[in-house]
Structure formats: structure tokens, C-alpha cells
Amino acid sequence: MDIDTASDFKAYIIGDREYFRWRDRTSGDTMKKDFALSQSLLDYLDLDFAGELHGLFRQAGEHLDVPELFSSIADQHIYFELLRHEPKAAGIGLPEEITPTENVVAYYPENGWLLQEQAKELIGKNLRVDDQRGWTIQQRLADYAITQVQPFRFDPIQTCFERLDENNFAEVLYPRTVRDLVNFFLRELIRREITFKTCRCCGRYFPSYVHGNSEYCERVFQDDKTCKEIGAVSMFRARLEEYPAMQMYQRAYKTRFARIKAKRMTKEAFVVWGEQARVYRDRVMAGEMELEEFEAWLKG
Numbered sequence: 001m002d003i004d005t006a007s008d009f010k011a012y013i014i015g016d017r018e019y020f021r022w023r024d025r026t027s028g029d030t031m032k033k034d035f036a037l038s039q040s041l042l043d044y045l046d047l048d049f050a051g052e053l054h055g056l057f058r059q060a061g062e063h064l065d066v067p068e069l070f071s072s073i074a075d076q077h078i079y080f081e082l083l084r085h086e087p088k089a090a091g092i093g094l095p096e097e098i099t100p101t102e103n104v105v106a107y108y109p110e111n112g113w114l115l116q117e118q119a120k121e122l123i124g125k126n127l128r129v130d131d132q133r134g135w136t137i138q139q140r141l142a143d144y145a146i147t148q149v150q151p152f153r154f155d156p157i158q159t160c161f162e163r164l165d166e167n168n169f170a171e172v173l174y175p176r177t178v179r180d181l182v183n184f185f186l187r188e189l190i191r192r193e194i195t196f197k198t199c200r201c202c203g204r205y206f207p208s209y210v211h212g213n214s215e216y217c218e219r220v221f222q223d224d225k226t227c228k229e230i231g232a233v234s235m236f237r238a239r240l241e242e243y244p245a246m247q248m249y250q251r252a253y254k255t256r257f258a259r260i261k262a263k264r265m266t267k268e269a270f271v272v273w274g275e276q277a278r279v280y281r282d283r284v285m286a287g288e289m290e291l292e293e294f295e296a297w298l299k300g
């Protein structure tokens with residue numbers, strides 16, 4: 001089979017990063033982007049095909065000769081960079097389903113959404129860090145392949161093994177469709193047995209190896225704050241509610257801190273008080289001291 005490299009778009013993985021390379025149509029320059037492994041796929045799962053993208057694809061389908069439309073689409077996700085070169089790449093990638101008409105790109109929102117659902121399901125059922133059944137990833141996938149109504153189909157993809165630079169020689173994907181890209185990255189996640197957690201703040205997947213035991217991802221959630229930052233605050237509040245001693249300490253701490261500002265207490269006295277207060281607080285939390293006793297001390 002001849003490899004069709006007409007689009008000049010390629011994807012590959014080196015270490016724990018994924019790379020995309022293509023030739024800019026106007027300048028002829030080689031463009032390159034890279035991300036942490038699995039990021040492009042996770043970002044794809046977040047795309048809103050019913051929103052702005054829907055309109056962009058519909059318009060592009062009608063006006064295939066307007067490069068600005070394809071640029072706007074490419075800006076939404078790295079996989080869509082492929083469409084700028086090859087609008088037909090928006091086909092779902094199953095030979096019988098590729099529409100021969102030129103405006104196949106107009107159908108993409110539906111195809112893209114289906115592809116997104118399948119990828120999400122595959123990760124949710126097989127690549128979660130915690131599996132209730134205690135199965136290995138291989139066992140889960142073996143089961144998924146026969147029990148899932150419409151499992152993700154890992155159709156053949158076009159890859160080469162080639163030199164990338166003076167330090168690297170790796171498997172390179174020449175995607176024909178956006179589906180090929182999803183296929184390529186899902187394979188790698190399975191091959192490496194990379195697992196995911198569901199963020200307790202935004203509900204989206206993040207790789208479980210990224211930051212230790214965190215239950216929160218590092219995406220920006222609101223007001224420039226990441227889920228991880230929001231999670232730290234809410235866990236602190238939850239601890240306060242769970243432990244009255246913690247709450248009492250916190251309140252007394254604030255009162256005394258205000259006294260320093262008002263020069264009614266010295267910093268030194270505050271430090272001494274703080275050390276003692278934390279010892280008592282921890283004793284109460286460990287069940288070695290009565291809460292009332294601690295309360296009386298704080299008031300004294």
C-alpha cells in the first residue's frame with residue numbers, strides 16, 4: 001500500500017509527549033505542535049459539536065474554498081488541522097461510510113460526536129484507574145470487545161517507521177481521517193496501560209499518573225482557578241466541618257491575628273499561643289483531649 005503523504009500531516013509519540021507536524025500551505029514552513037501524551041485525545045472529548053463547531057462545519061461544507069473557515073475549525077482542535085489540507089478527512093473513516101461528495105465536512109458534527117462518545121466510553125469502561133471487578137486492562141478490553149453494542153473499531157491505520165531528527169526514530173501516523181488520529185492515540189494509551197481518574201470538580205478525565213494522589217485535574221475551572229486549587233479549598237472546608245476543634249482553632253486564630261494588627265498582642269505572644277493551640281487542637285482531633293477543655297482554654 002502506498003502511503004498517502006499528500007496532506008503532509010503526521011503525528012507521532014516520543015517518550016511521554018505527542019507531536020504533530022505539517023506543512024503550512026501558504027508559507028511552506030514546517031509547523032509543529034506538541035502536548036503531554038493523551039492531552040489531544042482528552043481535549044477532543046471536551047469539544048462541543050452541537051455549539052459553535054456545528055455552525056463552522058456546516059459553513060465549511062458549503063464553502064470548501066474559504067480557507068478562513070478551515071482555519072477557524074483548525075483553531076478549535078489540533079486534529080482539525082488535518083481538514084485544512086484535506087476536507088475529506090472529516091469522513092468517519094469506515095470505507096463504506098465515506099461520502100463521495102465533496103462536502104463530507106458538512107457531516108462532521110454528527111460523525112465527530114459519535115467518535116467522541118465511543119472514545120469516552122472506551123476510556124470510561126476500560127482505562128479507569130479503579131476497576132470494581134479488579135480486572136486488568138487487557139481483561140476489561142477483551143470483555144468490552146464482545147459485550148459493547150458498538151465498540152470502538154480499531155481499523156487499520158497507515159503508519160511508517162522513520163527518522164524524525166538526529167535523536168529520534170519512531171512510528172509515524174499519516175492520518176487519512178480524524179478517526180485515524182483518535183485510533184492512533186487510543187492504541188498507545190492501551191499499549192502503555194495509561195489509566196484515568198474522574199476529576200471531582202469538573203467531572204472530566206485526567207491521567208492518574210500526573211499528580212500523585214490528587215482527585216482533581218489541573219484544568220482551569222472558573223475565575224482563573226484550576227480544579228486542583230478549588231479542590232484544595234473545598235477539602236479544607238470539609239475538614240473544618242468534620243472537625244469542630246479545627247473550626248474553633250481557625251476562629252480563635254483569626255481573632256488573635258486581628259489583635260496583632262490592632263497592637264493589642266505582640267507577635268511573639270501570638271507565636272507562642274499558636275504553637276500551644278495547635279498541640280491542643282491535634283490532641284482533640286486524636287481523641288486525647290475533650291473538646292470542652294480546648295474551648296475553655298481558647299476562651300481563657
Ligand SMILES: [Zn+2]
Nearest residue numbers: 199202217227
Ligand atoms: Zn477538573
